[in-house]
Amino acid sequence: MSEIPLSQPDITDKEINAVVDTLRSGRLSIGPRRDLFEQMVAERCKRHEGIAVSSGTGGLHMLMVALGIGPGDEVITTPFSFIASANCILMVGAKPVFVDIDPSSLNIDPSKIEQAITPKTKAIIAVPVFGNTRHMDRIEQIAQVHEITLIEDACEALGGMCANRPAGSFGRASVFGFYPNKQITTGEGGMIVTNDSHLANVCRSLRNQGRAEGAPAPAAMSSVPGDNCGSWLAHDRLGYNYRLSEIACALGCAQMERLDEILEKRRVVASRYMQKLMDWDDLILPNVAPGTEETTSWFVFVIRLSNQYNGTERDRVISGMRRHEVGVSNYFPCIHLQPFYRQSFGYKQGDFPISESISQRTIALPFHSNLDETQIELVCHTLKVMLQREQLLKR
Ligand SMILES: *Cc1c(COP(=O)(O)O)cnc(C)c1O
Numbered sequence: 001m002s003e004i005p006l007s008q009p010d011i012t013d014k015e016i017n018a019v020v021d022t023l024r025s026g027r028l029s030i031g032p033r034r035d036l037f038e039q040m041v042a043e044r045c046k047r048h049e050g051i052a053v054s055s056g057t058g059g060l061h062m063l064m065v066a067l068g069i070g071p072g073d074e075v076i077t078t079p080f081s082f083i084a085s086a087n088c089i090l091m092v093g094a095k096p097v098f099v100d101i102d103p104s105s106l107n108i109d110p111s112k113i114e115q116a117i118t119p120k121t122k123a124i125i126a127v128p129v130f131g132n133t134r135h136m137d138r139i140e141q142i143a144q145v146h147e148i149t150l151i152e153d154a155c156e157a158l159g160g161m162c163a164n165r166p167a168g169s170f171g172r173a174s175v176f177g178f179y180p181n182k183q184i185t186t187g188e189g190g191m192i193v194t195n196d197s198h199l200a201n202v203c204r205s206l207r208n209q210g211r212a213e214g215a216p217a218p219a220a221m222s223s224v225p226g227d228n229c230g231s232w233l234a235h236d237r238l239g240y241n242y243r244l245s246e247i248a249c250a251l252g253c254a255q256m257e258r259l260d261e262i263l264e265k266r267r268v269v270a271s272r273y274m275q276k277l278m279d280w281d282d283l284i285l286p287n288v289a290p291g292t293e294e295t296t297s298w299f300v301f302v303i304r305l306s307n308q309y310n311g312t313e314r315d316r317v318i319s320g321m322r323r324h325e326v327g328v329s330n331y332f333p334c335i336h337l338q339p340f341y342r343q344s345f346g347y348k349q350g351d352f353p354i355s356e357s358i359s360q361r362t363i364a365l366p367f368h369s370n371l372d373e374t375q376i377e378l379v380c381h382t383l384k385v386m387l388q389r390e391q392l393l394k395r
Contacts, residue, residue, distance in 0.1 A: 033246045056175055065092060069094050078107065106130065207243055280384075
C-alpha cells in the first residue's frame with residue numbers, strides 16, 4: 001500500500017515544457033514571463049497591478065513595510081490561520097490584535113472586529129481560510145467605515161468568489177501564495193495584487209533591493225558595465241530581494257492557464273468527500289456558504305470531530321491515520337498559543353475560545369486535484385477505523 005499524501009501539485013507536460021523553454025531562453029530573472037504572470041493573476045482578480053514575489057510571506061511583509069506599519073501600531077487579524085498572516089505584523093515590530101472566529105466559516109467574526117479597534121489600529125489582515133471567502137465583503141465594509149486599511153491574505157483562496165467578486169479583490173491589496181500545496185504552484189512564490197499604483201511601485205522597489213522602480217536589470221550575460229550600471233546600484237530605500245525567477249513565473253503562467261480545470265477537479269474531490277462523510281454524526285464537515293458550491297476554491301479539505309472528542313483524541317486519530325500511510329494534519333494550531341506569541345504578548349489559553357475549541361478538533365484530510373475515488377474511499381475507511389477505536393477507548 002503506498003502512502004496517500006496530504007497534498008500534491010498538479011503538474012503536466014505543459015508546465016514542464018514552459019520551464020524547459022525558459023531555461024533554454026537564457027533569461028532567468030526579471031523578464032517577460034514575470035510580466036505575463038503578474039498580468040494573468042491581476043486580471044483574474046480584477047486588479048490593475050500584480051507584483052510577483054518570492055513567497056506569500058514576503059508579499060505580506062512588504063505590504064506591512066510599504067504601508068508604514070511599525071512599532072506602536074496594532075493590526076487586527078485572526079488567530080486561526082497559517083502563521084505567516086500574523087508573523088508579517090511582528091516582522092515590522094507592530095502588535096497583532098486577534099479577533100475570534102465565526103465557527104461556521106472559520107474566518108474572523110465580523111461582529112467582533114469593531115470592539116478590537118483602537119486609535120492605534122493601522123490595518124486589518126483578513127484571511128479567507130481554507131479557501132472559504134465568507135465575510136470578506138462585510139469585513140471590507142467595516143474597514144471602510146473606520147478608514148482602516150484592509151489587507152486580504154488570499155493565499156488559500158485563488159479563484160474563489162465572494163459576493164460575485166473574486167478572492168484577491170478585497171481591500172487595498174491582497175496576497176497570494178504559490179507553495180506546492182496551494183491551488184497553483186510556482187515551487188515557491190507569491191503575488192501582491194492591488195489597484196493602488198503608488199503602493200504597487202513601492203512594493204516593486206522593496207522587492208528589488210530598494211531600487212527605483214523601472215531600474216533596468218543589467219544584461220544577463222554582459223560583463224561590461226553599461227549605461228544601466230548606475231541605476232542598478234542606486235538604492236532609494238532599504239529593500240529586500242523578494243524577486244520571483246522567470247523559471248517560477250513560467251511555471252505560474254502554465255498553471256494559471258489551467259486554473260479553472262484544477263479548481264473543478266478539486267471541487268469534484270471535495271464533493272466526493274462530502275457525499276461519503278455526510279452521514280457521520282461524529283463529524284462536522286466544511287461549511288460552504290449557500291450558493292458558492294460552484295465557485296468555491298478548495299485549498300484543503302478540513303473536517304472537525306464533534307465535541308465528544310478532545311484534543312488528545314484528535315491527535316491520536318491523526319497519528320493512527322499517519323501510521324496507516326494516510327497523510328493528515330492538524331490545520332491549524334492557534335497562532336496566539338505559539339510560544340513566541342505567548343512570550344511576547346502574554347496571550348494564553350482561553351483568550352480566543354472558539355478558535356481554540358475548533359483547532360483542537362480539526363483534521364485536514366489528503367486533498368489534491370488528482371486524488372481518485374479509491375484513495376478517497378481508503379481515507380474515509382481509515383478515518384472510520386480510527387474513530388471506532390476512540391469509541392472503544394472511551395468505554
Ligand atoms: C500559504 C500561506 C501564506 C504564504 O505562504 P508562503 O509559504 O510564504 O508562500 C500566507 N498566509 C496563509 C494563510 C497561507 O496559507
